[in-house]
Amino acid sequence: MEGTNNRHEEEEIMDVRSVVEAICTDDDSAPVYQVESLCMRCHENGVTKFLLTLIPHFRKILLSAFECPHCGERNNEVQFAGEIQPRGSIYRVEFTSGDQKMLNRQVVKSETATIKIPQLEFEIPPEAQRGSLSTVEGILLRASEELQALQDERKKVDPQIAEAIDKFILKLKACATGNTAFTFIIDDPAGNSFVENPFAPSSDPSLSIEFYERTHEQQASLGYQPIPSEVANEAVVPNNVEPHGSVGAVAGRRAIAQGNSAEIAEALFRYTAPEEVMTFPSTCGACAVSCETRMFVTKIPYFQEVIVMASSCDACGYRNSELKSGGAIPAKGNKVSVSVKNIRDLSRDVIKSDTASVIIPEIDLELTSGTLGGIVTTVEGLVTKISEALERVHGFTFGDSLEEGRKDKWQDFRARLIKLLSLEEPWTLIMDDALANSFIAPACDDIKDDHQLTIEEYERSWEQNEELGLNDMDTSTADAAYNSTNDS
Structure with a gap:
C-alpha cells in the first residue's frame, strides 16, 4: 500500500x-x-x-x-509572481487558411489579458479565462468547449440563441483547425503575455508586437493608485478635449535608454559634464511609493542634445534610467550602419532607442523596434545583450518536444552571433530608427573621416507616422503662443 x-x-x-x-x-x-x-x-x-x-x-x-x-x-x-511590466503589450498574429502547423504557437496568457478575433467579433475578457500556458489552437478549442457546455440548457430556454451559438462554435472550430483565415490578438495591460515566434531569431512576417502606455483606468485595474496631481488635472480638463501635446508626445519622447544610471552617466560624461543636476519628486513605477528623480541635459557630438533622467526607490530597490531626445521631433528618420572590422569598432558607443530596429545581415538577424527596449552601450555590448536575450527565450524553444532541426538552428545561430565578437570576418551593424534617436559614435574626431560609418536619412511613411502618433499631432496652439510671445 x-x-x-x-x-x-x-x-x-x-x-x-x-x-x-x-x-x-x-x-x-x-x-x-x-x-x-x-x-x-x-x-x-x-x-x-x-x-x-x-x-x-x-x-x-x-x-x-x-x-x-x-x-x-x-x-x-x-x-x-514577478513585477508588472512598464508598458502594456499587444500581440497580433495573422493566420492563413490551411496553416494548421502555425496554430501550435505557444501562448502565455496572463490573468489581465484579453483575447480577440476581429473577424468573428469574438472576445475573451480577462475574467473569462484565467492565466494559462497553452497554444493558439488550445485556447480556441477551450473557448469552444466552454460555449458548448451550456448549450443543452440554452436550447430549453431560447432555441434561437442556442442555434446561433452552434453556428458560431463551428466558425470558432474552423479557426482552431486552420480551415479559415483569422487574426489572433492578445492585449495585456500588464505586459506579461507572450506569443511564440516559431521563426526566431529571424523575424516573423505574421506576428506584430505593439507596446503602449496604460490609461488611468488600466492602471487602476492593475492595482495602481492614481497620482493626486493627475486626478486634479483630469478634473480640470473636459472629457471631450485632448490635452495639448498628449497625442504622439509619448512616442516622440520615448526613452532611448533604460539601465543602470551609473553606467549611462559614465558613458555620457565622456562627451560633456552636466552644468546642473535637477531633482524633483516622482512615483516609483514598481510599488507606487514616492521617490526622487534626477535630471540633467548634455550634448553628444554629431548627435543631438539629450536629457538624462534617473530614479531609484528606497522602498523596493527599483531603479530606472531614461535618456530622452531633446528639441523637436526630427522631420526624417535615419538608418545608421557601421562596418565592424577591428577591436576599436567593438568599442564604439551605441545609443539604441526604443523605436529602432537592429539588423545584422551576415547572420540574417533582424530585431524589430521595441525589442530589447532602449539601451546605452557599445557595439560589443549590444551583441552581448542580444545573446543574453536569446538565452532567456530558450525556455520556449529547448523543450523535449522540440524538433531536432529547430534546436540545431538555434544553437548554430547563437554560435554565429558570438563569433561576430571574434572578428574573424567583417560584419555590418545597422540601426533603422524612424525618429532618428539612435546613434553610433565615430571612431575618429571628425565623423567625415570615418568611412566605415554611414548615416542615411529618409522620409517616414504614413504608416510609420501613424504608429508614432505624429499624424494626429496638432502644434497649432503652441505655435500661435510662441509667435505671439516673439511678436510682443
Whole structure:
C-alpha cells in the first residue's frame, strides 16, 4: 500500500512538472507545495499543488495544478509572481487558411489579458479565462468547449440563441483547425503575455508586437493608485478635449535608454559634464511609493542634445534610467550602419532607442523596434545583450518536444552571433530608427573621416507616422503662443 501511495503522489507532482517541462525551466529541483482545496464541482476536498519557478520574459511565475479524487476534476493555472511590466503589450498574429502547423504557437496568457478575433467579433475578457500556458489552437478549442457546455440548457430556454451559438462554435472550430483565415490578438495591460515566434531569431512576417502606455483606468485595474496631481488635472480638463501635446508626445519622447544610471552617466560624461543636476519628486513605477528623480541635459557630438533622467526607490530597490531626445521631433528618420572590422569598432558607443530596429545581415538577424527596449552601450555590448536575450527565450524553444532541426538552428545561430565578437570576418551593424534617436559614435574626431560609418536619412511613411502618433499631432496652439510671445 505504501508503494502505491508513493506512486500516486509522484503522479500528482508530475501534473505540475509537466507544465514546467512545457516551458523548459532549468530548475528541476524546485520544491512542490500542496494544500487541501475545495472542489467547486462536487464540493469535496481535493489537492492543489504549487510550484514557483522562473520562465523567460516573465521572471517568476506560480504554477498550480488541482485534482479532486472524488469526481476527477482537474485543472491548472499560471499566475505571475514577478513585477508588472512598464508598458502594456499587444500581440497580433495573422493566420492563413490551411496553416494548421502555425496554430501550435505557444501562448502565455496572463490573468489581465484579453483575447480577440476581429473577424468573428469574438472576445475573451480577462475574467473569462484565467492565466494559462497553452497554444493558439488550445485556447480556441477551450473557448469552444466552454460555449458548448451550456448549450443543452440554452436550447430549453431560447432555441434561437442556442442555434446561433452552434453556428458560431463551428466558425470558432474552423479557426482552431486552420480551415479559415483569422487574426489572433492578445492585449495585456500588464505586459506579461507572450506569443511564440516559431521563426526566431529571424523575424516573423505574421506576428506584430505593439507596446503602449496604460490609461488611468488600466492602471487602476492593475492595482495602481492614481497620482493626486493627475486626478486634479483630469478634473480640470473636459472629457471631450485632448490635452495639448498628449497625442504622439509619448512616442516622440520615448526613452532611448533604460539601465543602470551609473553606467549611462559614465558613458555620457565622456562627451560633456552636466552644468546642473535637477531633482524633483516622482512615483516609483514598481510599488507606487514616492521617490526622487534626477535630471540633467548634455550634448553628444554629431548627435543631438539629450536629457538624462534617473530614479531609484528606497522602498523596493527599483531603479530606472531614461535618456530622452531633446528639441523637436526630427522631420526624417535615419538608418545608421557601421562596418565592424577591428577591436576599436567593438568599442564604439551605441545609443539604441526604443523605436529602432537592429539588423545584422551576415547572420540574417533582424530585431524589430521595441525589442530589447532602449539601451546605452557599445557595439560589443549590444551583441552581448542580444545573446543574453536569446538565452532567456530558450525556455520556449529547448523543450523535449522540440524538433531536432529547430534546436540545431538555434544553437548554430547563437554560435554565429558570438563569433561576430571574434572578428574573424567583417560584419555590418545597422540601426533603422524612424525618429532618428539612435546613434553610433565615430571612431575618429571628425565623423567625415570615418568611412566605415554611414548615416542615411529618409522620409517616414504614413504608416510609420501613424504608429508614432505624429499624424494626429496638432502644434497649432503652441505655435500661435510662441509667435505671439516673439511678436510682443
